[in-house]
Amino acid sequence: MKKEQQEKSFTMSGEKRSKVYEEEAAYLRNRRSVAGTHTTDRSGIAFSGGGIRSACFSLGILNWLERSGMWKEFDYVSSVSGGGYAVASVLEREFDGEGSGKTRAEMVVDKLRHDDGYLRSKSATLFLLVISASISGLLTFSPIMLLCGQSASLMINIYPRTVDNWASGIFCAASAVISLSTWRMPGMVGKLTLFIAVFFGSIQVAWVTGYLPPNLRVGMGILLILSWLIVLGLLGLGLSHPLIKRIQRASFLGLMANIVLTFAIVLHLVIDGTGKTHTNDVLACLYIVSLGLIFLALLASPNRLNPFLVTYYKSLQTAFGNGRDDAIWRNRAQQGDPIHLINCFVQSPRTREEPVRSRGGENFCISRFFCGSQSLDYFRTATWSSGREKKPVWRHQTIWRLITTSGAAVDVHPTRQSPIVNGLPTMFNIGLCSWVINPSFKRKHRKGGPVFVLNFAAAVGGNSIKQKWIRLSDGGHFENLGLYELVARQCMDIIVVDAGCDPEYRFSDLALAMEKCRDDFGAEIDIPGLFPQRSPGRCHQSKFEGYIRYRGVDKPAKLTYLKLVVTEHHSMRMRLQSSIDPKFPHEPTRNQFSTKAFVDAYYQLGCETAALAFPVTGTVKRAA
Template identity: 25%
Template sequence: MAPHTRRDAAEREPVEAFGEVVCFSDIFRKEVSLINERRGTHDPRGHIVLETEAREDTSGHPVLRPNEEACVVGLALSGGGIRSAAFCLGALQALNETGVLRRVDYLSTVSGGGYIGCSLTAALNASSGNFPFTSRIAEDEPPSLQHIRDHSNYLFANGVVDVLHNASIYARGLLANAVVILPFLLVAAALTLIAWNIFGLPRFVVTTYLSLLLAVAAIGWGVYRSGSPRQREPEIPSYPAKVVGTLVILVLISAFCELQPYLLNAMLESQTAASGSGPLLAVAAGWIKTISAALAPAAVALAFLRSKVEEFIKSARESPRTRAKIAGYAAKAAVYVAALILPLLLWMVYLEITLWGICINARLPHCSAPARLNNLADYLFGTTGHNATLLYLVIAALFVLITLLLRPNANSLHPLYRDHLAKAFLFKPEERLTKDKDLQEERPLLSDISAVAGPYHLINAALNIQNSKTANKRGRNADFFLFSSQFVGSKTTGYIATRDMEEIPNGLDLATAMAVSGAAASSNMGAESIKPLTPTLALLNIRLGYWLRNPARVKEAGPANRSSTSLFSRLRRRHNVFANYYFLLELFGLLNEKLKSVYLTDGGHIENLGVYELLKRRCRVIIVIDAVADQEMAFGSLNTMERYARIDLGVRIDLPWQELTNVARKISKTIDDTGDCPKLAGPHCAIGEIAYPGDRRGVLIYIKSSLTGDENDYIFHYKRRYSQFPHETTLDQMFSEEQFEAYRALGFHAVYKLFDRNDRFAHLDPAKCPHTRAQIALLDHLFPRVSTDAEPGQRQRFAEWLSADPLGAA
C-alpha cells in the first residue's frame, strides 16, 4: 500500500439526517459498499477497497479512489435519442453474450442511452437480475425485445390517437403560458391608459432630459478618471460605471415608452382610412413606406458597389471557406430573426388591446374594440371614462389568481414525454406473452432499485445555471447533475439521499429521471443554450426540462409526513413554487443553483457520453458506447469530455480515434459512390489510456457507431438508401422497424466482433506508449473470450492484434 493511503478513514459509512447534504466522498463510499454486495464472494477481482489520496478536493473533502486490484469497470451509454437507444440495445446484447456485462460495476447513461439503460435497470430490478434482451435467432423473440421494437415510434405508438392526444396536451400548455403572460400585457395596457398624458408629451421630452443627464454623467466620469490619483483605480466594477450603465438603460426604456403614444395615435388616425381592414394593417402600410424610404439610399449605394458585390458572390460560389462563413452568418441572422418574431407579436397584441382601451374609455365613434368587451366594461363600471382600464386590471388579477394554482412542471411537455418513454421502455419482463397481451408497465422509485440486480446506475442530467455568479464562471451554463438509487444532486448543490428527495411531492421516480436525462428540447439547454431563442422557446412551450427541489434546500421543506398541515404552513411551502415565478425564470434564463427549485435538462447539454462520472470514480476500465450523431466523424462529444476531464478532474485521455474516422469516411464515401465497399474487420473501436492523478492508469474502450464494410446485408441495404446512416438526425424520433433494427444490429455487430476478437481495433503504439501492452493484457484477463465456435487461426486474445497488419482482416 502507498505510504499516503489511509483506508480506515475511507471505509467509514456516512450517517445522514433527513435532507442532510453530503459530499461526493460520502456517496462514493455508499456506492462501493453496494457494488461489493453485488460482487459477493465469487468475483475473482475481490471487493473494492477505497483509498484516500494525499490531497483534498476543492471543497476540502478527501479524494477517494478504488484500489487497482479491484479493477472497477464502468459502462457509458451516450445520448442520441431513439437512435442511441437502438444502437446501445444491440451493444448491451453483445456485452451480455460475451460475458462482459456481468463484470460491469457502474452503468452511466445520458439521454437516449438512458432510455435503454433505464429499461435494463427496471427489468433487472423486476426479474432478480435476469438479462431481459437475450439475443437469440428464433421465432419466439423475447417479449422485452419485441416490446421495445414495437415502441420504436414511441411518441406516436398509437398513430392518430397519439397525434390528437399530444396536440391537445401541447395546446393546454400554450394556454397555461398565455394565462401567465396575459396579466403583464393587460397591466401594461392599463398603465399606458393611466399615464397617457405623462408619456404623451411631444418630442420625447423625458428621453431628451435623460439623454442630457447621461451626457453630463459621462463627461463627469471622464473628468473624474483624469485625476492622477484615480488613474490606477479599476474601471470595472466602479460606482460611476454603474451610474452611467443605469442611465443608459433608463434612456432606452423611456424612449420605448414614449414611442407607444405615437404608434397608438397613428393607429387611431388609421381607423377611418383603413376602411375596415384593421388598424394594424394601416400601421403596417405606413411602416412599409418608412422602411422603403430608409432603404432607398442603401439601394443607391448598392448600385455603385455592384461590381464588388458580384465579385463577393463569385468568390462565395467558388470558395468552400467563404460559403461556410456565409452559412454561419446566415444561421446566426436566422436565429435572431426567429427570436424577434414572437416578442414583436406580443408587442402588437399590447398595442391592439391598448387601442381597444382608448376607444372604450373615450367612446370614439369609429372604435375597433370588440363589442362584447365594450359592453362588459360598460356593464361592470359604467361610463366613468376609466372603465376599460379597470376591466383590464380586474381580468389581470383573475389570471394572476389562476396562476397561483398552477405548478411549474404540470403544463410543460415533460409529463407527456415521460409517460411515452415509460410506456416504451419501463416494463416487467415476461418469458412468454399471448398475442393480445402487452408487458406490464414498471415504474419503480429510484430508491427501490436493487443494488445486487445489476450495475450501479448513474443517470446524468444537466443543472442549468445560466444566471449564477459563482458556479457559472467558466461560461458552461450548466453543471453535472446525478440521479441514482442512493443519492441525487451535483457538486454545485450538494447531494442528498434519494429517498429524502422522493418524500418531497415532486413525482420523482425512474421514469422522471429517464425523461429529465433526455430532455433535449427546452428553453434553456445548458452549454447548448441558444440565448436569443430562450424566450421564444419558453413561450411556445418547447419545455422538456424539469423543476426539481434544490437538494441544498430539501431540509427546509421537511418530509411530507412530518410537515404541518395548517393552511399557513401549506401556503408557506407553496411559496416560490408558483408556475408564473418559475416560468418567468425560464423565460429570461435567470437560472442558478440557489433557487428553491433548480432546472434540469438533458445530460448531453453538458457532456453527451456519460463518461465524466465514471472518471470521477476512477474506474480502471471504461467502456464507451458512442451513438452520437457525428456525420463528419469529428468526435466532438469526445473532445468536450476530454476537456472537462482535464480541467475539472486532472485526468488526461489519450485515444487513437483518427483511424476510426479515416476508415468510416472511406467506407461511407465508397458506398455512396459505388453502392459497395471492401469488407474490413473493423475498427469500430479505439482502445486508449486514461491517466489519473497520482500516476494511476486506466483503459478506455471507445466503441463508435460506424461502418467498416463487414456488416450484414440489411444494414448495408439501409445504408444504400439512407446515406446519413448511422448518424441520422436526433430530430427523428419516429423510427420504423427497419430503421430500429439497422441500428440495433450495427451495435451488436460492433461490440460482439470486438470482444469475440474478430475485429481489429485502433490502439496506441506500444513503442511510444509503454503501458499499452499491459493494458491490453488486463482486458484479456478481465474479459476472456467466451465463444466456443472459433475457426482455425481465430485470435483468442486482444494482445494478438497489437502486431497485426493495420489493414488486415480477421
C-alpha cells in the same frame, strides 16, 4: 453567529464527492462479492445519448455483455438520453426464470418489436400541444401583462396632466437618479433600481405620446419599429463572446421598454376608436384579465401543462418499462448489477461561478444513493422529495421521469443558442425539460410546486441552480457520452459506447467530453490512432483503445471507445442496410418514430459491434 445564519437560511449543506464515493464503495464491495469479481479497481461503462437509435444499439451491446458474462465486471453504468432507455429497461427487469434463455436486453427488444417502436404521433396530442402552448404563453407572459395593466392609467391621457401623471414623472426622475448611483452594486439592488427606472421612463414616454400631434406619432411609431429591429437583432445573435452576452443582458431592458411603448400605442388607438367614455371599462377589463392570469401563473404547473412531455414520458414507460415506475431510491437492483448513474443537465445561466456560468449549467447526476452536482453538493436521493413533510411527493424522481428528463434533447440551452431561440420555446412551454425541487433546500421549505413564473425567469435567462425549483434537461446538453461521472470516480477500466449521430465521424462528443474532464478533474485522455475522418461517411474501425491519466495517480486507466459505424468486419446484412435505409447507421435523432425494421437493424449492429470488440473463447449461448 454562523449557526444562527444557517438556521435562517433556506438551504443546507450537502456531501462532497469524496463522501459519496465512500458510501458507494460499500455497495460495490458487496456487489463484487455476489458477482464473483475480485478486483478492487473501479470500472464502468457509459452509454451515450441519441434517442431511439442509441437505445436499440445499446441494447445490442448489453445483450452481448450479458451473454458473455462481462456485465458482472462493471461497478458503474452511466447513461445519457437514449442510452438511459436501454440501461433502465434492462436494470428494471428480473433475470429470466422461465428457461427461455433470453437475456434482459432481448426481453426489451421483443417488446419493442411487438409495439413497432415506442413513440406515437396522435392528432389529439398535437391539438393539445397547440392549445397548451397558447395557454402557457399567456401564463408565462402574465408578469409583463400585469405591469402593463396596472400602469395603464399612467400611460394614457384620459385626464390631462393629472396628479398621478406628475407623480409618475417625479418618481421616474427619482428612480433614474437612484439607478445611476446603485447600478454597479452587486446582487439584485442595482438590477432592481435599473428595472424600475427603465419601466417608469417607458411609462412617461408612453404618456407623452398621447399628447403628440398625428405626424409626430407616426415618427414615434417608426422609431419604435427601429428599436424593435435593433433589440431583436441583438437578442438573435448566437455568439458566445462575453461582450455580446453583456449587451444581450442589457437588451432585455430594451425589450421590456418596447413592450410597454407598443402596449401604450395600441391602448391609445383603442381609446381613440371607442371614445374616452369607454376607457374605464377597457382599463377595468385589462386589470381583471392581467390579475387573473398572474393568479393562474402562480398556481399552474408547467410540468403538467405540457402534453409533449407527458406523451414522451408515457411512451417511454409503456415501451421500455416493466409495468411500474417507482422512485429511484426505492429501486432494488438485481444481485451483481452495477450502480446506474443518470446524467441530466441543470440549467443555471444566472450564476457567478465559473465555469458553470459560461457553460449555462452543469452535470446533475442521480443514482439511487445520491443526487446533485459539483457546485450544489450531493444529497441522499431518499430525502429528495417535495410537498409536505408528512406527505412527500416523489413524482419527479421516478425512474422513467428521470430517464425522460435525461433525454430531453428537445429543449433550449442557455449558452449554445441565442436568447430568442431560448426564450420563445420556454415562453410557450415547448420542450421536454422538467422543473424539480432543489435537493439543497431544507425540508420545511419544499412545499408547493413549480409555477409558470419560473418559465418567465428562464425565458429571460434568470434561472439559477440556487433557486427553490431548478430546471433539468437532457444530459447531452452538458456531455453526451456519460463519460464525465466515470472519470470523476477515477474508474480504472472504462468502456464508452458512442451512438451519437455523427455521419462525418468528427468525434465531437468525445472532444467535448475530454475537454470537460481535463478542465474539471485534470484527467488527460488519449486514444492513439483516432482522428476525425477526412472522407465524410467513412470510418474503418468501430473499436478504439486508449488511456486516461488521472491527476495524482501513477497508473493510467484503460479506455475502450466503441463507435456507431459499419465496417468491413460486420455481416453482409449490416453492410447492405444503407441500401435499404440511406441514413443508416446515423438516423437523425429528431426522428423518434421507429419501426420493427429500424429496431432490428440497430440492435443487430450493437450485437455485432460488441462481439467484434470483445470476442470470447468458446461459444456464447444464443436464444432460441
